[in-house]
Amino acid sequence: MEFYTLASSSSGNAALIRSGKTAILLDAGISARRIAQALALLGMTPEELDAILITHEHSDHVGGIATLTKKYAIPVYASRGTAHFLPQAGSALRIFEAGDAFTVGALEIQSFRTSHDAADSVDYRIDGPDGSLGALTDSGYVTDDAAKTLTGVDLLLLEANHDVGMLQSGPYPYHLKRRILGEHGHLSNDAAADFALRCVKSGTSDILLAHLSAENNTPEAAEYAVARKLQAAGCSVRLSVAPRDRLSEVHTVCRKSLSFA
Ligand SMILES: [Zn+2]
Ligand SMILES: [Zn+2]
Numbered sequence: 001m002e003f004y005t006l007a008s009s010s011s012g013n014a015a016l017i018r019s020g021k022t023a024i025l026l027d028a029g030i031s032a033r034r035i036a037q038a039l040a041l042l043g044m045t046p047e048e049l050d051a052i053l054i055t056h057e058h059s060d061h062v063g064g065i066a067t068l069t070k071k072y073a074i075p076v077y078a079s080r081g082t083a084h085f086l087p088q089a090g091s092a093l094r095i096f097e098a099g100d101a102f103t104v105g106a107l108e109i110q111s112f113r114t115s116h117d118a119a120d121s122v123d124y125r126i127d128g129p130d131g132s133l134g135a136l137t138d139s140g141y142v143t144d145d146a147a148k149t150l151t152g153v154d155l156l157l158l159e160a161n162h163d164v165g166m167l168q169s170g171p172y173p174y175h176l177k178r179r180i181l182g183e184h185g186h187l188s189n190d191a192a193a194d195f196a197l198r199c200v201k202s203g204t205s206d207i208l209l210a211h212l213s214a215e216n217n218t219p220e221a222a223e224y225a226v227a228r229k230l231q232a233a234g235c236s237v238r239l240s241v242a243p244r245d246r247l248s249e250v251h252t253v254c255r256k257s258l259s260f261a
Pocket of ligand 2: 056058116118138
């Protein structure tokens with residue numbers, strides 16, 4: 001299984017999971033044109049996508065859906081509350097209840113609830129024949145469902161949205177600072193570091209920090225906060241930051257036990 005981010009920040013998110021003939025887009029928060037361009041770099045076209053999984057209705061996650069579903073017949077999976085906000089997806093919608101599991105091609109998808117100021121936000125764990133990955137972005141804290149579901153995934157896409165100090169002393173108005181720091185907001189670098197350590201202790205070997213704020217964080221601050229925590233605990237894993245607005249490197253997902261076989 002291969003994993004790439006196409007874009008990752010508060011202004012647009014999309015990622016690609018490829019396993020054999022199955023290809024899934026996780027969120028479509030950049031334009032359909034940019035998604036097609038990124039896929040072209042990987043020798044793919046949008047027609048080859050088997051599904052688009054949506055986490056929630058904010059525009060940095062669904063901005064490309066209207067054009068994508070108009071131009072291509074790609075099924076769009078969304079939780080019931082999120083689907084309500086996606087009329088533009090029309091008959092492409094596949095509605096599920098938050099917490100449901102389903103299958104796309106060779107991949108098993110497990111949804112779980114996050115805590116965010118959206119109608120019915122979820123994130124996903126994806127299990128393939130050779131390993132597992134999970135995503136946790138746009139959540140004010142690590143929900144019990146997230147912690148339970150993501151334990152032991154080989155690769156974790158993890159939000160490190162802001163540095164609390166930068167946010168508090170930065171230019172955002174008070175209500176926005178409260179929203180981001182609140183329990184329906186976003187994960188800070190410190191929260192990401194805590195959860196990263198917990199996951200690494202349960203077997204995660206590749207952590208990709210995601211959804212960084214341009215105003216209240218830097219890639220260096222995010223990576224330092226998490227690396228410091230992991231190093232203090234004597235853990236060494238692949239740790240990187242998803243690029244804001246270009247395709248990431250490939251992350252090959254393989255079960256840890258298999259890599260020693
Ligand atoms: Zn977002
Ligand atoms: Zn959001």
